[in-house]
Every structure is written in C-alpha cells, then in structure tokens.
Amino acid sequence: MPDAHPENDLLNRECTVFTGYLAGRAPDEYICLHYRRGHARIPYLQMGGATAVDRAILRVARLGPLPARMADIYSRFFRPTGVLRQKLVLLYAVLENSPETHAWFNSAAVGGPMALLGGLAFNGLASAGLLLAGILCIGPLHLAAALGSGRQGAP
Amino acid sequence: MTRITVVGSGPSGVHFAQQALSRGHAVTLLDVGYPKPEAVAPEATFDGLKSAIADPAEYFLGSEAEGVVYPASHPSYYGHPPSKQYVFRMPDGFKVRSSSMEALFSFARGGLAEAWTGGSYEFNDTDLADFPFRHADIRRYYAEVSRRIGIGGERDDLAHFIPFGAEYLDPLPLDPHSARLMTRYAERRERLNRDLGFYLGRSRVAVLSRDYAGRQGCGQLGRCLWGCPTGSIYTPSATLKECLTLPGFRYVPGMLVSHFEYDASGRVTRMVAEQVPGGGRMEFEAECYVLAAGALPTSKIVLDSVFRATGRVERLGGLMDNRQVHVPFLTPSMLGKPVSTASYQFHHLAFGLERPDPKEYVHAQITTLKSASVHPIVQSLPLDLHSATAIFRALRAGLGIANINLHDTRRPESCVTIQPIVGTDRTELVLNYVDDPSEATRMAAALGQVKRALGELGCIVPPGMTRVLPKGASVHYSGTLPMTATPGPFSCDANGRSRDFPNLCIADGAGFPFLPAKNLTFTLMANAARIADRLD
Numbered sequence: 001m002p003d004a005h006p007e008n009d010l011l012n013r014e015c016t017v018f019t020g021y022l023a024g025r026a027p028d029e030y031i032c033l034h035y036r037r038g039h040a041r042i043p044y045l046q047m048g049g050a051t052a053v054d055r056a057i058l059r060v061a062r063l064g065p066l067p068a069r070m071a072d073i074y075s076r077f078f079r080p081t082g083v084l085r086q087k088l089v090l091l092y093a094v095l096e097n098s099p100e101t102h103a104w105f106n107s108a109a110v111g112g113p114m115a116l117l118g119g120l121a122f123n124g125l126a127s128a129g130l131l132l133a134g135i136l137c138i139g140p141l142h143l144a145a146a147l148g149s150g151r152q153g154a155p
Numbered sequence: 156m157t158r159i160t161v162v163g164s165g166p167s168g169v170h171f172a173q174q175a176l177s178r179g180h181a182v183t184l185l186d187v188g189y190p191k192p193e194a195v196a197p198e199a200t201f202d203g204l205k206s207a208i209a210d211p212a213e214y215f216l217g218s219e220a221e222g223v224v225y226p227a228s229h230p231s232y233y234g235h236p237p238s239k240q241y242v243f244r245m246p247d248g249f250k251v252r253s254s255s256m257e258a259l260f261s262f263a264r265g266g267l268a269e270a271w272t273g274g275s276y277e278f279n280d281t282d283l284a285d286f287p288f289r290h291a292d293i294r295r296y297y298a299e300v301s302r303r304i305g306i307g308g309e310r311d312d313l314a315h316f317i318p319f320g321a322e323y324l325d326p327l328p329l330d331p332h333s334a335r336l337m338t339r340y341a342e343r344r345e346r347l348n349r350d351l352g353f354y355l356g357r358s359r360v361a362v363l364s365r366d367y368a369g370r371q372g373c374g375q376l377g378r379c380l381w382g383c384p385t386g387s388i389y390t391p392s393a394t395l396k397e398c399l400t401l402p403g404f405r406y407v408p409g410m411l412v413s414h415f416e417y418d419a420s421g422r423v424t425r426m427v428a429e430q431v432p433g434g435g436r437m438e439f440e441a442e443c444y445v446l447a448a449g450a451l452p453t454s455k456i457v458l459d460s461v462f463r464a465t466g467r468v469e470r471l472g473g474l475m476d477n478r479q480v481h482v483p484f485l486t487p488s489m490l491g492k493p494v495s496t497a498s499y500q501f502h503h504l505a506f507g508l509e510r511p512d513p514k515e516y517v518h519a520q521i522t523t524l525k526s527a528s529v530h531p532i533v534q535s536l537p538l539d540l541h542s543a544t545a546i547f548r549a550l551r552a553g554l555g556i557a558n559i560n561l562h563d564t565r566r567p568e569s570c571v572t573i574q575p576i577v578g579t580d581r582t583e584l585v586l587n588y589v590d591d592p593s594e595a596t597r598m599a600a601a602l603g604q605v606k607r608a609l610g611e612l613g614c615i616v617p618p619g620m621t622r623v624l625p626k627g628a629s630v631h632y633s634g635t636l637p638m639t640a641t642p643g644p645f646s647c648d649a650n651g652r653s654r655d656f657p658n659l660c661i662a663d664g665a666g667f668p669f670l671p672a673k674n675l676t677f678t679l680m681a682n683a684a685r686i687a688d689r690l691d
Contacts, residue, residue, distance in 0.1 A: 088540055093528070097214075127542040
C-alpha cells in the first residue's frame with residue numbers, strides 16, 4: 001500500500017532497490033524506517049538539494065540493483081561526495097547495524113588463498129566492467145545534465 | 156589545610172584533586188560535568204548488541220543517523236559514536252572560532268579522556284628537556300597514577316624510548332593479527348632496530364587485564380569505541396567517583412567558569428561561573444585556585460580574566476598539538492583467517508621511530524581491525540560498495556592501521572586569543588594555529604621509515620590511503636601557559652604556579668613547554684599530582 005506521504009513512498013522504493021543491491025534481499029520495515037529517518041538529515045539536503053547531475057545519476061540507480069551498482073561505481077570516481085553515494089552510505093550504515101543484516105557486514109570471509117584471490121579478482125573485474133558501462137551509459141547523461149545544470153531539493 | 160578550587164574534571168583536574176585530598180586539603184571542583192549515560196546491555200558483545208537491544212541502529216547511529224560517516228573531501232576511517240556525544244557537547248556560553256584547526260572540546264564529567272584510547276607513556280628526559288624538571292622528579296607520580304588507574308604494559312623494546320618506571324599490570328592477551336606482527340618483529344628485530352630505527356612493543360594502555368581497584372577486567376566485548384560498558388578502560392570519571400568518597404571534597408557540576416577576579420597584587424580573589432543551564436552568576440572563593448579545564452578552556456579563562464579586569468585583549472603564543480597520520484596496512488598472511496569482533500578493539504602494539512634528533516622521536520600505535528563501523532572503511536575503497544564489501548570481508552583479518560604521532564614545538568605565531576562578542580559581555584576563543592614549516596619534511600621522512608618497517612613485518616601499505624588528519628584531531632592541545640625555568644609573562648614555574656597570579660596554578664596541558672609524539676594524558680595526570688604535592 002502506498003505511504004500517505006509521497007516522499008516516503010519514493011524513499012521506500014529507493015530503499016528497496018538499494019537494499020537489493022547492497023544486501024541481496026528486500027528491506028524490512030525497520031531498515032526502511034531508519035533509512036527515511038536518516039535521510040531527513042542527509043548532508044546534501046543541508047547543502048541546497050540535488051543538482052541536475054545528481055538527479056540524473058539517481059534516476060539510473062533507481063532502475064534496479066544492477067543499475068544501482070553501475071551508478072555507484074560511476075559515482076565513486078566521478079561524483080564521490082554526491083547524492084547517490086550519500087544515500088548508499090546511509091543505507092549501508094543502517095544495514096550493518098540492523099538485526100537482520102548486520103552479521104554479513106560484520107564478518108570476515110574465511111577460506112583458502114585461492115578462493116579468496118578468485119573472489120578478489122572477480123569483484124575487481126566486475127567493478128571495472130561496470131565502471132566502463134557506467135561511463136558509456138551515465139557519462140552522456142552527466143554531461144547533458146551538467147550543461148543544463150540546476151539545483152532542486154527533491155529526495 | 157588549604158581551601159582549593161579546581162576547575163575541570165578531566166585527567167589533570169581529578170588527579171590534582173585526589174593528590175591534594177590525600178594531603179589533607181579541602182577541594183571544591185567546579186565543572187560543567189555533562190554525565191555519561193547509563194551503559195546499554197553491559198554484558199553484550201559488539202555483535203550481540205545488534206541482536207540484543209530493541210533498536211541497535213539508533214544505538215550505533217543515533218536517533219537522526221548523526222553517527223553516519225558520509226563521503227567527504229577529508230574523509231575519516233571512523234566517526235564519533237552517538238554514545239560518546241555527551242563527551243563533545245558544548246554549553247551555549249562557550250564560543251570558539253578557528254579556521255586553522257579542528258579543535259574538540261569537552262565539558263563532560265571526566266573531560267576529553269572519557270573518549271581516549273588509553274595510551275599511557277611516560278616522558279623521558281629528552282621529552283622533558285624544555286620542562287623545568289626531570290623524569291626523576293615526576294617518576295613517583297607516574298607510579299602513583301599507574302597504581303590508581305591500572306595500566307597494562309611490558310618491559311620490551313619500547314623501553315628504548317619510554318621509561319618503565321611505574322608499576323604495570325600484565326597486558327591483555329594479543330589478538331592473532333597483533334601476535335603475528337610481534338612474531339615477525341622478533342625474527343627481524345636486529346635489522347629493524349639497526350637499519351630503520353624501528354622498535355616495536357606492547358602498547359601501554361590504561362585498560363585492565365584483570366579486576367582491579369573495584370573495576371572489572373576487560374571482558375573482550377569489542378565495544379571500546381562506543382564506551383566500555385564495564386569500566387575496564389580507565390576514564391577520569393572513575394577517579395572523580397573515588398574523590399566523592401573522600402572527606403574534604405565537594406563537586407559542583409553545572410558550572411561553566413568564565414573568569415576569575417584578582418586584586419592589585421595579582422592574587423585571585425574568586426572564580427566566577429555561570430550556571431549551566433540557566434546562566435546565573437556564581438562565585439567561589441578559596442585560598443588557592445587551580446585551572447585544569449584543558450589547555451584551550453584554561454587559556455580562555457585566563458584571557459577573559461585579564462580582559463574583564465583591564466580591557467586588554469592578550470594573546471597566548473605556543474599553541475601545540477600532535478599531527479596525526481593514519482597509515483592503513485594489510486598483512487597478507489592473515490587473509491582467510493576468522494576475525495572475532497568480541498575482542499579488545501583498540502591498539503595492542505606501539506612502535507617508536509628513532510630520529511637523528513631525539514626530540515623528533517615519532518610514536519605510533521597499531522590497531523588491528525576487529526569490531527568496527529564498516530561503512531567509513533568500505534566507502535574509502537576505489538570500488539562500488541558491493542565489491543568493496545566483498546573485498547573488505549576477504550581482507551578483513553589482515554587489515555590494520557598505524558596511528559602515527561609527530562611532536563610539536565611552541566611557536567609564538569601559533570596562538571590563542573579572544574574576541575569580544577558585540578552586544579554581550581561574552582568573548583569567543585580564537586585559535587590561530589600555524590603549521591611548523593619543518594613538519595612536511597619530517598612527516599615524509601617518518602612515513603618512509605614506517606612503510607619500510609611495515610614491509611619488513613610482512614605488511615603492504617596500499618598506495619593513496621594514508622591520511623594526514625587535520626590539525627586538532629589528536630586533541631593533545633598544550634603550550635599556552637608554559638612551565639619555564641626563567642620568569643616571563645603568562646608562564647608558570649616548575650610547580651605550575653602562575654607568575655602573573657601567585658595563588659593560581661595551571662595543572663593541565665597549557666603548562667607543557669614541549670609536546671613529544673607520545674600521548675600526553677599519563678603525563679597530564681602525573682604532573683597534576685606532582686603540582687598538588689607542591690602546594691605548600
């Protein structure tokens with residue numbers, strides 16, 4: 001059922017996509033509640049709201065877990081303190097402190113060196129591939145938004 | 156018996172008070188004194204807490220997620236947890252302006268050391284070269300403070316730089332990563348000492364390895380950063396509690412001391428405070444007055460007192476603070492090993508670097524990663540958060556950080572002053588810290604030495620992740636009202652007695668004429684006890 005506050009509804013949908021990306025699962029109400037609560041104090045809102053560039057990146061990230069990951073790696077290099085990274089870091093902090101999800105974030109991967117090195121290589125390559133895809137897909141949007149830039153206090 | 160008024164309940168204030176009480180003096184301690192909140196689920200481990208309490212996200216992040224560390228141009232590997240917010244809460248009546256350092260203040264019961272990591276290192280005669288006393292003069296006070304608070308330590312290679320004069324408890328058992336580093340050091344010790352001037356040993360920390368003096372030994376809960384729930388890590392509020400049981404002691408919280416008044420001869424006649432909250436004026440009279448509010452608040456009290464009496468705005472030169480650098484490292488031989496977050500979280504190891512000029516000694520503490528807030532760390536990796544998490548989990552058992560401290564010297568251009576606030580009778584404290592021009596060169600040399608030494612220990616220092624913390628981050632402020640051998644304005648004698656105000660003592664870091672790289676808190680406590688013993 002949609003939330004009575006449209007802004008909450010949008011944040012809940014965003015929380016669902018981003019939790020799918022970061023934790024591979026759907027968020028429970030506890031996670032959404034803390035995401036919304038934290039979002040009210042997120043730094044970019046105090047700094048004049050999202051710019052056109054941030055909104056363009058966010059639109060891509062909200063499409064689903066994989067686009068969110070692509071937008072994340074793109075932001076890490078080209079918008080490191082931007083709105084998407086702030087939102088993802090907020091949610092990450094909530095997930096690492098929530099009863100249902102903390103265990104994964106607070107543990108170490110245990111195993112032999114080959115398995116660990118394989119995992120490292122796989123994740124490194126996946127990141128590199130997604131960065132390339134992000135440059136191709138988000139780069140033009142970034143450029144277009146920057147050329148007609150504006151700032152707006154939307155979530 | 157002398158009637159003494161002490162300002163501040165930090166490490167200097169409480170150890171001055173305890174020593175003075177032991178000599179039969181009557182002590183009134185004025186303090187804003189924001190209290191520590193009750194410990195939440197004191198038996199729960201770091202991980203257990205996240206399942207044991209109703210709202211773990213609120214505990215770890217705060218009610219408005221103020222504990223989240225966001226991406227920033229000057230990022231940090233950790234932030235101040237909400238459970239420690241009381242330590243950094245500022246009363247409305249205390250204003251500060253600074254563009255040159257990010258200073259922290261505390262008006263909590265116990266002061267800034269309520270949030271320290273317990274590093275306790277005696278100064279040697281090289282460190283004390285600018286002080287008007289030697290190690291032999293303060294040794295018994297180190298021993299006395301160590302007996303009171305319980306410090307774990309071992310006689311090891313750190314004794315090359317750090318006297319082992321006090322009595323120390325057995326240190327905590329090493330975590331597996333720290334043990335690995337110690338083993339490797341033992342194998343290459345001679346070469347590290349000879350070629351790199353690198354000496355590794357056990358951190359000397361004010362944390363109990365067993366029940367001691369009515370406090371519980373470390374329960375390995377992994378909650379050190381959020382505030383040890385069992386009191387195993389010493390904080391000055393523990394000594395304040397002891398003082399409250401002693402005859403002749405009066406604790407007056409809710410007092411923000413603004414200034415003192417003095418007569419024509421410079422003798423202080425009363426301390427003036429405003430009530431917090433409320434703002435009502437309160438006056439306290441005594442025979443002797445002691446400022447132990449921390450170097451910066453103490454400086455403001457002196458500056459405000461002179462301003463109110465004469466209209467002069469003075470400046471106090473010589474402001475010092477240690478530069479801190481965080482060097483993250485990875486020990487590949489630890490990869491794939493399990494990590495227990497139910498473990499003492501802070502540093503087990505410390506090292507010293509020999510420098511051509513012994514006063515430029517570099518001191519560092521090594522913290523291997525156990526329990527931690529993960530989000531500040533993963534966001535710093537040059538990856539998306541998903542991959543960063545996977546890689547962080549794979550590397551976690553081998554991650555550590557060396558927290559390096561550089562010494563600082565008194566320079567007249569680094570100063571504090573006050574600025575009257577128009578339309579009020581208040582002033583704001585103005586900090587003008589000026590970097591030592593030689594610091595960059597010293598830092599580069601030290602970092603080169605550290606990276607080579609860590610390499611010898613089998614560690615990798617990832618490029619681009621070393622972080623020079625902003626000035627003010629070490630919270631070792633000192634030097635504005637120094638103890639000197641020769642008299643001068645705004646200075647103290649060897650016994651902390653002000654040369655401007657004969658019945659006023661400076662018992663905190665403001666009185667330090669030099670700031671070695673070692674953590675200064677143990678010396679603050681020992682020196683305050685030494686000054687208290689010399690009141691008569």
